[in-house]
Amino acid sequence: xxxxxLKITDLKKTYATGTVALKGVSLEIPEGDFFALLxxxxxxxxxxxxxxxGLVNKTSGTIEVFGKNTDxxxxxxxxxxxxxxxxxxxxxxxxxxxIVVNQAGYYGIPRSVAIPRAxxxxxxxxxxxxMEQNSMTLSGxxxxxxxxxxxxxxxxxxxxxxxxTAGVDVELRRGMWDYxxxxxxxxxxxLLTTHYLEEAEQLCKHVAIINKGEIVAxxxxxEILQKHxxxxxxxxxxxxxxxxxxxxxxxxxxxx
Amino acid sequence: MTIYQLWIxxxxxxxxxxxxxxxxxxxxxLPSVITSxxxxxxxxxxxxxxxxxxxxxxxxxxxxxGLVMLAIVTNAYSNTSFTFFQSKFFFRGIDEILVSPTPxxxxxxxxxxxxxxxxxxxxxxxxLISTFFTGLHLAIYNLFIIFGFxxxxxxxxxxxxxxxxxxxxxxxxxxxxxTFVLTPLVYLGGVFxxxxxxxxxxxxxxxxxxxFYLINGFRYGFLGIADIPVWISLSVLGGMIGLxxxxxxYLIRTGLGLKQ
Numbered sequence: 001x002x003x004x005x006l007k008i009t010d011l012k013k014t015y016a017t018g019t020v021a022l023k024g025v026s027l028e029i030p031e032g033d034f035f036a037l038l039x040x041x042x043x044x045x046x047x048x049x050x051x052x053x054g055l056v057n058k059t060s061g062t063i064e065v066f067g068k069n070t071d072x073x074x075x076x077x078x079x080x081x082x083x084x085x086x087x088x089x090x091x092x093x094x095x096x097x098x099i100v101v102n103q104a105g106y107y108g109i110p111r112s113v114a115i116p117r118a119x120x121x122x123x124x125x126x127x128x129x130x131m132e133q134n135s136m137t138l139s140g141x142x143x144x145x146x147x148x149x150x151x152x153x154x155x156x157x158x159x160x161x162x163x164x165t166a167g168v169d170v171e172l173r174r175g176m177w178d179y180x181x182x183x184x185x186x187x188x189x190x191l192l193t194t195h196y197l198e199e200a201e202q203l204c205k206h207v208a209i210i211n212k213g214e215i216v217a218x219x220x221x222x223e224i225l226q227k228h229x230x231x232x233x234x235x236x237x238x239x240x241x242x243x244x245x246x247x248x249x250x251x252x253x254x255x256x
Numbered sequence: 257m258t259i260y261q262l263w264i265x266x267x268x269x270x271x272x273x274x275x276x277x278x279x280x281x282x283x284x285x286l287p288s289v290i291t292s293x294x295x296x297x298x299x300x301x302x303x304x305x306x307x308x309x310x311x312x313x314x315x316x317x318x319x320x321x322g323l324v325m326l327a328i329v330t331n332a333y334s335n336t337s338f339t340f341f342q343s344k345f346f347f348r349g350i351d352e353i354l355v356s357p358t359p360x361x362x363x364x365x366x367x368x369x370x371x372x373x374x375x376x377x378x379x380x381x382x383x384l385i386s387t388f389f390t391g392l393h394l395a396i397y398n399l400f401i402i403f404g405f406x407x408x409x410x411x412x413x414x415x416x417x418x419x420x421x422x423x424x425x426x427x428x429x430x431x432x433x434x435t436f437v438l439t440p441l442v443y444l445g446g447v448f449x450x451x452x453x454x455x456x457x458x459x460x461x462x463x464x465x466x467x468f469y470l471i472n473g474f475r476y477g478f479l480g481i482a483d484i485p486v487w488i489s490l491s492v493l494g495g496m497i498g499l500x501x502x503x504x505x506y507l508i509r510t511g512l513g514l515k516q
Binding site: 106 | 264265268511
């Protein structure tokens, strides 16, 4: 049996300000999964992602990516990861093609390989016309797609998406989800955080809900919906999806 | 990462920085060239003719090594401090490297190499310009010492710039050190005079100025004259490199000022 794409054990994080972001999170994402990590703002989702990707220092706990410990086999673990962060974090004076090719370089991929790969990714993501223009000319949705291209240029086995569709219009969002669904079907493991719960419900096989630094529910999507769902969601005129009902139930229990 | 992959990652960082510095050459190269021309004109051509000789050489030839060193110091320092600060604060571009398998020591090497390249490039331009003020005459006593001191000095101030870039919380934090620390140290480090021409109490202050040792060694490479033995200058350089490498290694490896 192969190692899980991500195995987090008793992960704790206290920021220098004294804020306790994670109180001992344990999480396992099987290889090939499309996994949703959901929670209200400030629940600890981005902290988990930041620690996994090497952007945030943990206080304690262990993380393994495809069996490689991020403390002792850092380089090998990072080779398998692609990250689309929550904030736009590229130089707007750079061209999209250069941003993606440079990212490949940091993974040790030579330009002769990176340039055609970057061109294909940018074309697949609908940025063919824009790849030689300054990135500051890109719309919000285009910037998000550029970040996806950048995250995929090292051909990761594990893609982390931290609210990738925030501020993206409906049509573009659907296009992005179609693209990501295709990637998932090709075997790529995806970890997604989003506030669009209906999308998580449709796309993801497994889900974990985090609140105030603790996992409050974890399992298969149907399992979670069955276990925590209420009759409320079946009523006529109900406003949201089933997952939204479960989400509110689990997170409000803890916050009120 | 394999050695080849490490090389590609290093090359990517260096290439990106060199492309940037040439793209904005008006900001990166031109200021030092104009400033140096003014120094050569005022201290060399105008005042120098009245001063005559310093340590047995004409004053213009005496100040050239110090002014070249000034260009190397300020450019190496500001390049590294600014590029690192920019990638940390503007758009969080540093995340591109932090998420990648590029190890911390290579990140340090990548950033400081850009500073070394800019320091050497600007220093070379200033040196070439100086020949217009010395009647196309350029004294070279030991090319190896000149090149060695130029590279090591650029390395020291690139490393120092990286420490500044890591700690700086605002753009003011980047400008404070060059304005209030580096420039006075360079001016008081013997660019325009020999330490022997100072009163005894002032000589004491000069000997605790690290830049004095760099200018001393560099000048020896050009003119064959030195206020103190060159091996002492080299030892100071080596000590500074060791100390700054250790500080940078600690800062980057622990993510201090970089990671939350």
